[in-house]
Amino acid sequence: MGSFAIPTLCSFPSRLSSVRRFSPAIPFSRPLLPAKTLLAPFKPKPSFLIASDLKSFDCKSKSSMAEMAPSAADGKKKLLVFESKDDLAASLAKYTAELSEKFVKDRGAFTVVLSGGSLIDYLRKLTEAPYIGSVEWAKWHVFWVDERVVPKDHADSNYKLAYDGFLSKVPIPPGNVYAINDALPAEGAADDMETCLRQLVKSKVVDISAATGFPKFDLMLLGMGPDGHVASLFPGHPLLNENQRWVTFIKDSPKPPPERITFTFPVINSSEYIALVVTGAGKAGAVRVALGSDQSSVSLPVQMVAPEGVLTWFTNKAATSQLEDQACL
Secondary structure (H helix, E strand, O other): OOOOOOOEOOOOOOOHHHHHHHOOOOOOOOOOOOHHHOOOOOOOOOOOOOOOOHHHOOOOOHHHHHHOOOOHHHOOEEEEEEOOHHHHHHHHHHHHHHHHHHHHHHHOOEEEEEOOOOHHHHOHHHHOOOHHHHOOHHHEEEEEOEEEOOOOOOOOOHHHHHHHHOHHHOOOOHHHEEOOOOOOOHHHHHHHHHHHHHHHHHOOOOEEOOOOOOEEOOEEEEOOOOOOOEOOEOOOOHHHHOOOOOEEEEOOOOOOOOOEEEEOHHHHOOOOEEEEEEOOHHHHHHHHHHHOOOOOOOOOHHHHOOOOOEEEEEEEOOOOOOOOOOOOO
């Protein structure tokens, strides 16, 4: 079981009437997306580079990774292919640390959204020199793009995974870690987290997107399942079309455990930066669908990831092995 640092539970009242009393400056009525950003058509944003044009991507080998620095001016979508897990982890650490420095300087805080799976292992370089001593960890505010409705010390908990592999090794204040309230059922936990986010928007810890009215996180660190799902947003599920809520819940997840809470696509896509970490041959089929030459339709949730800022794919050769254009690999 183990012991844990106590995170911020976001345990605000979950009843709507109580929420309104608690945060009168932020109405609980959920903002509607502008018509042009509704998710129903499932079309990539026109501002994105065409995925089949791999020459437009930053396909870098391990020898050129040290030169990479995140910049919105570099383009809206990037594909990075790495020779080894260590190369990917080193580059992801550099990328994250540079964004931390940028946002702490610009706004005095750095809001980071984690996911589960293998992503946490790829953050390991941040727990080592030089980053452990140079990153302003006290300015970090940590969230989860989705979470399983289980106790935080349960083996299925994304919080436990992140705590064991990352959070326990860096000095982020426990009060800056916003975990699920695991005493609530799925619907209540989703409402509770959304209320928490509204309070953090009100206090300006979390930015707000001027374009959509949804919370705008500085960096989302996402993974992808072999079926192309991101967060707890699965292929063919009605939640793919949710465009009003910030946080919602699912009780019929096709991947166990069945009950989860998840950020919605309007929140995911309001992010300034998204790093999509996808490795392994088991995900090559979904990568081919997402980045291959046929972009006439959108069939996988990962294809709906379209941030306001920059999307960077951190991959390896196994994950990109089915792409038709191998020139940059």
